[in-house]
Amino acid sequence: MEAVSGSGVGRAEKAWDGDGIVGELREELLDRLETRADMARREISFGRTARALMLYIPGMVQESKLEALRTEMAAFPAPEHPEDGEAAAERLKLRLQASGAERWTGGLEELLKEVQEGSTALLAEGLPDALLVDTRHIEARSLEEPISEAVLRGPRIGFCESLEKNAALLRSYGSVPDLAMERLEVGSAVRKPLLIVYMRDVVQAGLIEEMKLRIRGLEGDDFPESGYIEQMIEDNSYSPFQQLQNTERPDRVMSGLLEGRAAILLEGTPFALIAPFTLPMIIQSPEDYYERWLPGSLIRMLRFFSALIAMFTPALYIAFTSFHPGLIPTKLALTVVGARQGVPFPSLIEALIMEVSLENLREAGLRLPKPIGPAMGIVGGLIIGEAAVQAGIISPILVIVVAITAISSFVIPVYSAGISIRMLRFGAMFSAAVYGLYGVVLFFLLLLSHLSRLKSFGTPFLRPLGSYRAHDFKDMLVRFPLPAMLERRRFLAADRRDPAKPSE
Known part of the structure; x- marks a missing residue:
């Protein structure tokens, strides 16, 4: 059952004098919690006399998972002898790990960082390390029609601010075994996840390595929107023209991937970036291919x-x-x-x-x-x-x-x-x-x-101008019939002749 419910630091300081990670890091833990007023602290009893401390941030956790964790601990049987508290804690760890909890051996600062991202930390007496339970549930805008790229005919769904939803949206586009996603993080003060999305056997040679090199070299405290990344990884910052395309439309992103381009998805923004960007893309719209x-x-x-x-x-x-x-x-x-x-x-x-x-x-x-x-x-x-x-x-x-x-x-x-x-x-x-x-x-x-x-990203901005292949001009100023455009354009894609969807 829940013994103490509250977030007062003084109350927690009186309660925790036991062994384990809480006993060892008690002073440091209390010092960290003083500057994290939004972090809830709850003391829970399990077994007969053992106690545990739960750390989480209300609003970032799924209440159903949190309640299931409390119920699991409340139902934990008490040891036959009071001196078996350490063994009971070990059995509790095994039981929770079987339910999805992860053992955490990192430092306290890293543990609190995981809590700030939506996980719940469980610190129990008798355990030498903490347990992390994935309870993340961050409210995000539902998938809606893109405001900046409205079409009369075509899909009426766009990206949102959730990276997980955006990635799932691309996955749900169809059965695409070659669709690859690589995860990176940007920002020194505020760390944010980022995905590089591409097609394994189609992507332009060397594009992904160059893109990862530029992203890993980014310096900045925070990247609140993909526009920051766009400006910092483009080839020429002094040009009046953009060198990456920003879009809210999953169908435009998928079409770019099938051409040999790559996309960047960032947590917290509905705008994906597509590279490389060429001049004909300025006058192209997804609706061109639906009519x-x-x-x-x-x-x-x-x-x-x-x-x-x-x-x-x-x-x-x-x-x-x-x-x-x-x-x-x-x-x-x-x-x-x-x-x-x-x-x-x-x-x-x-x-x-x-x-x-x-x-x-x-x-x-x-x-x-x-x-x-x-x-x-x-x-x-x-x-x-x-x-x-x-x-x-x-x-x-x-x-x-x-x-x-x-x-x-x-x-x-x-x-x-x-x-x-x-x-x-x-x-x-x-x-x-x-x-x-x-x-x-x-x-x-x-x-x-x-x-x-x-x-x-190494691709001339005026492509396909200068190309010697007539096929590369079939999707420029005039859009040829779709049966005549099944061959993938060579100036972007890898060297293969599989059918490809036309670009957006």
């Missing part, structure tokens, strides 16, 4: 041209209106000039006012409560644009240009890539303001030069 190839290809080409529009349209407006009005058709030129009559700012300042205002509205829409966020973005944009035109600060043509640019940026399925394109848009605008159309071309060539040198 027939003709509409899928058409939508993908639309995303590609939308990305170009989102990056270069304001820059072209500045270049044509400030440097090359003669290149505009006459009727359109007259319309543009007439619309800009009375505008007191040059094209660059005019475009910056609208673009910065648009970015502020976009950010405000994300931070405001969900019921009023979308309304704030739409109504705010309409009001500001109309008021600016009426005041003669900007021209109506620029409002149309900025609106087309904003809509095009929303088409990009990878949100992080959309941020990069929005950022590069300002660089293209400044280049156009200095050199006109020549500046836009020069900016594009510099960007192309950077992309040609950029790599993701």
Whole structure:
């Protein structure tokens, strides 16, 4: 039965003067418990006079397992003679180990670390070491539809913050004997588990070794989200482009694994990382493969041209209106000039006012409560644009240009890539303001030069461009019919010709 119920350190100090691990480490144990107010301490009697101390953290343990442990100890028979207490403790250890308890011989600090992770420690009089019972039960968000990667057709389930659930979700995707998962830990002050997931016979040669080398070399107190790891293991931290893909979708992760890529799952975040990341993945969506190839290809080409529009349209407006009005058709030129009559700012300042205002509205829409966020973005944009035109600060043509640019940026399925394109848009605008159309071309060539040198875990960022195999281009700008894409692309996967699911 339960003899003492409480967490007072003074009460525990009076109770524990016996032999065993508690008697030896009594002072050190009490000192540690003083700084762990959330850790519950319960003294339990078993046998006739023997006592045990249970350490656990309420809210991190499964109450049913805890109650089963108490019942097991309460039902333990008393020894025939009082002097048989040590033998009774040994029999209790064997009985609990048969029920799943583990013998612990490490230091006290490591023991308390296990308790902080959800285990229950049992320290009994007469036992030279402690017992650990796996009672972990941490509340986690249920599996829901991914918010950042919604699709009209396809699975409606995404990762959550529990590493165990995410790993089980990948395992439940289907019978995949080659699916491998390797466990590592990151963080010096706050240790967090991490999984590297890959397909044994498919993964790109040398990728897993390089990934483990970079992860083991991480230095930091805490890694609360996979974005920390993404920034610290990428090839070029100064590039405006991401070199790992973050996703909440298990189907996207599994498709990447079947291509020869690897994924990283971290405890506490629903976002997995996929490496290597290449340029075509920016405009690819899982929905491209769930629809027939003709509409899928058409939508993908639309995303590609939308990305170009989102990056270069304001820059072209500045270049044509400030440097090359003669290149505009006459009727359109007259319309543009007439619309800009009375505008007191040059094209660059005019475009910056609208673009910065648009970015502020976009950010405000994300931070405001969900019921009023979308309304704030739409109504705010309409009001500001109309008021600016009426005041003669900007021209109506620029409002149309900025609106087309904003809509095009929303088409990009990878949100992080959309941020990069929005950022590069300002660089293209400044280049156009200095050199006109020549500046836009020069900016594009510099960007192309950077992309040609950029790599993701040793894989060129522009792949499959530069490949000599026609098959590698079947899933780039145009998505070929699925029967024509069964051969695995060689620039990523290991050297085998087994059928593979197309990439996401």
